[in-house]
Ligand SMILES: Nc1ncnc2c1ncn2[C@@H]1O[C@H](COP(=O)(O)OP(=O)(O)OP(=O)(O)O)[C@@H](O)[C@H]1O
């Protein structure tokens with residue numbers, strides 16, 4: 001046997017090993033807490049950031065879509081679910097003439113069947129670079145006008161700027177890449193309206209006469225003036241054109257505040273659960289520790305007889321608790337990481353909210369905070385027991401064991 | 403003089419009334435001396451030994467070790483003193499069940515700050531006490547006699563000046579008890595003083611004997627003869 005240092009640490013570890021079931025259950029409780037808090041906060045932060053950037057950059061106050069497609073438009077916007085819906089393009093001029101409308105810009109949605117760049121279907125969005133204010137805030141390069149034959153791609157489409165992508169048999173140069181939006185934009189491809197119409201014509205995509213495609217658009221993004229509420233303008237728009245054009249509206253303010261409300265419930269659930277688990281872990285550990293201290297009195301007396309000071313015994317108990325706290329916290333963090341990182345895309349898809357990935361630095365900081373909080377539960381729970389050890393009387397204990 | 407005890411008294415409560423488990427007790431023990439403490443069950447032997455080991459505070463009287471009053475030291479200092487100067491074999495099973503035999507023996511070395519290692523010394527002790535082959539075993543796998551030897555080795559780990567043994571050969575068979583006695587005799591021959599509470603006549607032959615009854619030492623000059631007479635039976 002190597003002359004291993006015969007330390008407090010080893011003795012504390014030894015004590016835990018001797019009661020594997022007890023140690024594992026206590027560590028499991030701490031792990032549950034660490035898991036909840038870590039997974040919950042990461043989730044929250046991701047969503048919160050997605051929401052913040054959405055609220056900040058979503059240039060449109062109002063989205064006009066064909067009747068019955070408001071949900072689909074939201075899904076396309078938030079999750080990038082490819083969808084196709086059309087209304088007459090002539091509406092655009094009428095919208096622009098409405099009082100209080102500052103800017104209005106059309107989009108044309110087209111779901112691609114395949115693309116060299118991507119494994120799944122992508123949403124192709126044709127837009128009007130001249131009047132656009134919906135796409136531009138997210139683009140890094142080519143803030144100027146997009147030209148025919150060029151595309152801008154969402155952040156999660158894996159291509160390099162300057163490269164080429166073939167869509168429906170037509171080659172496009174990638175003129176720019178968007179910043180991460182956390183929305184459906186991330187998996188979309190943007191091109192000029194004329195190019196989209198060109199694709200439709202060439203591939204015969206639309207029902208009816210493909211040559212007529214340019215008489216249709218999918219949505220109109222509206223930016224309202226400061227003196228008009230988007231709601232009032234929406235009402236006016238519906239009053240004037242709802243019957244002729246069969247319209248629906250998406251108020252983007254509502255979109256954001258809806259998400260914010262859902263986010264709030266996620267975060268309060270996280271905090272409540274974490275608080276419950278933490279308190280529970282603390283309580284159970286405190287009870288288990290103080291009961292085992294009782295059952296261990298003879299053993300502790302022997303340590304005292306052999307020359308261990310009271311504080312040495314207290315430290316041993318604290319150390320055992322620290323091991324449980326830190327061990328449990330690490331298990332919980334690991335479990336959360338194993339679940340969150342590989343499956344984050346699926347998780348967020350299921351939640352269906354815009355999200356932005358936290359930086360690794362931030363994730364590490366959260367992990368450390370959770371580790372600290374969970375690790376502290378152990379020593380906190382054992383303080384009473386550790387103190388009671390420093391007070392207990394050896395003699396009667398020894399006699400009991402006779 | 404290694405140990406000097408004057409007017410030692412310890413009272414306990416039993417039901418309504420208080421009684422003295424150790425009463426006005428005086429005792430002297432020279433360096434390297436072997437002293438046996440005889441007495442019936444409940445006579446106060448363990449109480450006395452625990453007071454000498456600094457484990458329970460007497461109600462009155464003094465215990466001087468090397469001229470220093472034990473109970474004038476504070477608890478940490480007394481603990482360090484016990485670790486360094488005293489080896490204590492408690493009554494009954496006292497090995498730590500989750501440590502191996504070797505680790506049990508090494509433990510006292512590591513309970514107070516020290517430099518150096520404990521392995522060599524522990525190995526030397528196991529060789530000497532004939533328990534080398536048990537080093538890796540755990541206490542649950544030992545016989546009563548083997549456990550006592552391990553506890554003795556552990557008491558000797560820090561080379562104490564005094565070893566206190568509370569009934570070291572109590573529930574051992576005659577042969578094993580004789581072996582324990584000769585072991586103690588050998589160790590005593592090297593200069594370590596022993597104070598042993600026992601019922602074992604074998605041990606009584608190794609040195610001076612004292613008799614305790616109702617917490618008081620019987621007339622010390624005649625104690626040995628009294629006992630020898632009463633044991634002829
Ligand atoms: N903590 C205590 N509280 C109350 N009474 C006690 C306590 N410790 C010891 N006593 C009593 O003091 C008396 C002496 O006990 P002690 O353990 O010293 O006896 P002993 O001589 O060691 O006996 P044995 O040979 O059985 O070990 C006994 O009557 C015992 O009941």
Ligand SMILES: [Mg+2]
Pocket residue numbers: 447448449493568
């Ligand atoms: Mg006793």
